[in-house]
Amino acid sequence: MKKPNIVVLGAGYGGIMTTVKLQKSLGVNEANISLVNKNDYHYQTTWLHEVSAGTVHQDQARIAIKDVINQHKVNFVQDTVVEIKPGENKVKLQNSELEYDYLVIGLGFESATFGIPGLEENAFMINDINSSRLIREHLDYNFAEFHKDNNPSRLNIVVGGGGFTGIEFVGELANRIPELCKEYDIDKSQVRIINIEGAPTVLPGFDPELVEYAMNSLEARGVEFVTGALLKESKPESVVYEKDGKLNEIPTLTTIWAAGVKANTIVEKSGFETNRGKIQVRPDLRSPEYDNVFVVGDCALIMNEENGRPYPPTAQIAIQQSGIVAHNVVALIKGHELEAFEYKPLGTLASLGHNDAMGVVFGDKKLFGWKATFMKKMSDNRYLLKLGGVGLMLKKGKFNFFY
Amino acid sequence: MKKPNIVVLGAGYGGIMTTVKLQKSLGVNEANISLVNKNDYHYQTTWLHEVSAGTVHQDQARIAIKDVINQHKVNFVQDTVVEIKPGENKVKLQNSELEYDYLVIGLGFESATFGIPGLEENAFMINDINSSRLIREHLDYNFAEFHKDNNPSRLNIVVGGGGFTGIEFVGELANRIPELCKEYDIDKSQVRIINIEGAPTVLPGFDPELVEYAMNSLEARGVEFVTGALLKESKPESVVYEKDGKLNEIPTLTTIWAAGVKANTIVEKSGFETNRGKIQVRPDLRSPEYDNVFVVGDCALIMNEENGRPYPPTAQIAIQQSGIVAHNVVALIKGHELEAFEYKPLGTLASLGHNDAMGVVFGDKKLFGWKATFMKKMSDNRYLLKLGGVGLMLKKGKFNFFY
Known part of the structure; x- marks a missing residue:
């Protein structure tokens, strides 16, 4: 046979x-x-x-x-x-x-770019290793270039989409920016992180208490939210959005599209x-x-x-x-x-940087802060354990619980 | 008074x-x-x-x-x-x-760009911390971008000038490229380092034996030399040089001008x-x-x-x-x-990467390889000692003699 x-x-x-x-x-x-x-x-x-x-x-x-x-x-x-x-x-x-x-x-x-003009050509996407590494390098490069032309659009980072990925990404960015500023001798106050979301609030579908927790945590670290705003066009040196029937343009060389798959x-x-x-x-x-x-x-x-x-x-x-x-x-x-x-459903936890997170587990238990971070990292480690055993978990897992 | x-x-x-x-x-x-x-x-x-x-x-x-x-x-x-x-x-x-x-x-x-068209706008210079850090980031960025468009000019690095700085730089590059290839999942054979020098040989003024040593060391690590060639123009996506009365164009997004101050x-x-x-x-x-x-x-x-x-x-x-x-x-x-x-004159030592060097010390003693590397690093350390004492030397000195 x-x-x-x-x-x-x-x-x-x-x-x-x-x-x-x-x-x-x-x-x-x-x-x-x-x-x-x-x-x-x-x-x-x-x-x-x-x-x-x-x-x-x-x-x-x-x-x-x-x-x-x-x-x-x-x-x-x-x-x-x-x-x-x-x-x-x-x-x-x-x-x-x-x-x-x-x-x-x-x-x-x-x-999915929903036909929004310019996104394919000018925006970055968090799709795979290559495209993600490119975002990291793009940030670095623009911080380095800033000394050449003092162009403030190099330091405006626009994230389209306040869903799960968009929020997790701005959380990491909020932690990363102070490090980038140190590496490239740039004053932190010159950098902006702007999150644009079409719904009236970020994280649509999440419990309002969790949404508020996330927004507070991120705003405290400098993230700006523009909700109820639709991204209309991504240009090589700016991004255009519509809010309350009015078009607004943000000068930026860095638009990350995290609003659709x-x-x-x-x-x-x-x-x-x-x-x-x-x-x-x-x-x-x-x-x-x-x-x-x-x-x-x-x-x-x-x-x-x-x-x-x-x-x-x-x-x-x-x-x-x-x-x-x-x-x-x-x-x-x-x-x-x-x-x-x-x-x-085993719950949903969104990270807000490596040291903050929030979400729901065990059906309806809300978690915030280090407990949520801990649970999320443990769940990541559990996946590695299932995929490749203890060796893989120890090699690629997340054990930075306490800083 | x-x-x-x-x-x-x-x-x-x-x-x-x-x-x-x-x-x-x-x-x-x-x-x-x-x-x-x-x-x-x-x-x-x-x-x-x-x-x-x-x-x-x-x-x-x-x-x-x-x-x-x-x-x-x-x-x-x-x-x-x-x-x-x-x-x-x-x-x-x-x-x-x-x-x-x-x-x-x-x-x-x-x-000094000697009026060569396009150098000011399109070439990079090893002038100060900002401009040097930008070269590093530019290399990284283009290696990361390569996965997006497979544009081979992202992996062609052209260095204008085979004098002291140009040669020391390609020496470091030759060591760095394998690391960059690993970091960005790029096959090393796709990367070219091309050094263009106007004189019939690189390092004009150096002892021929030293020049030969340097060229052998660098060519063994993949550096290509084009001597007797004049850089005529730096364009955004290429560089043009003249050799034997003929114009040649190399597609590249990375031209580093190290031929004049x-x-x-x-x-x-x-x-x-x-x-x-x-x-x-x-x-x-x-x-x-x-x-x-x-x-x-x-x-x-x-x-x-x-x-x-x-x-x-x-x-x-x-x-x-x-x-x-x-x-x-x-x-x-x-x-x-x-x-x-x-x-x-206390001698001249040119590095060819962190683990090779050559030059002349004590009037006419030629040094090659690890001895020259050692002497050069010791001389760098001696400067730090004079400038800021033992503390500064230990903090900022070069003590990686043995790898």
């Missing part, structure tokens, strides 16, 4: 965890497992705001794929996915083509039936059209029956899904029963 | 050492000493190629002025010199005006009689026109009687001059005999 080919596309949270679970459940004689990823590393998307601000080095936020997969069991293919051909059970890569019996799509997200467009381009660009999966996380195609993470759409809206794309849900996807792939191969996915 | 005012302009090698010697020789009741400098720090001009390459941090290459002057004896004025009015014994600063009885001009150098133009603008932009000083280092004006360092021109050409502007000659200037200022105040300056 021919060994089935399992192909996992993407080594983000969903893809890498699915792979790690598959390699534990299947013997080398039971299946060929291939993992396809553009880079030879997995990275922590939820830490990219720290890489962008320069408070965490990219090497702490990424993990060599060969360090977490068993290369005797998993064939790692470093390549870029060009197209999925679900009708032919094939995946076209930039440099080759793969055939599969079972496919797991974990291709993650892209920035969408599923990887390869999904739509490959002809899958989509809802908001995603594949609305069956309870067992398979695509509605193909019995041998699973979707994990940001490309999967699952409705929250309670409010009729999709669950937001988070690392937490991707990691939870990976358990069911791995189980169900194995079940198909071995002829066992498939399981249905059920999301268990 | 009114205490005389001594004003020292510039806290480079000549100015700061003159000030330190004056404060040792004169009591608070004997003179008012003022030191004027744009920044609140002195920096090691001879280390700027390392700051530029990112191999030495700017904080190691600079020294807070308050750490080396005795603030009870010396009044430090942080300001920029606008004009010297030697007829009125006054110095106009940006924010005030100073009167002097004795003046010491130690205003250092500027880059001139004395601070304030000297000429202030109406001093100049020769090649410098004040050709009397043997006692006074200006030929004014009995109370001394010149130290790069603004002073002294002829080498042996070959009829001026001594090149170096840290070594500036530091030697400071002893005579300080002595002669004190002599004028106390009515003693003035001394004549005599240059004692």
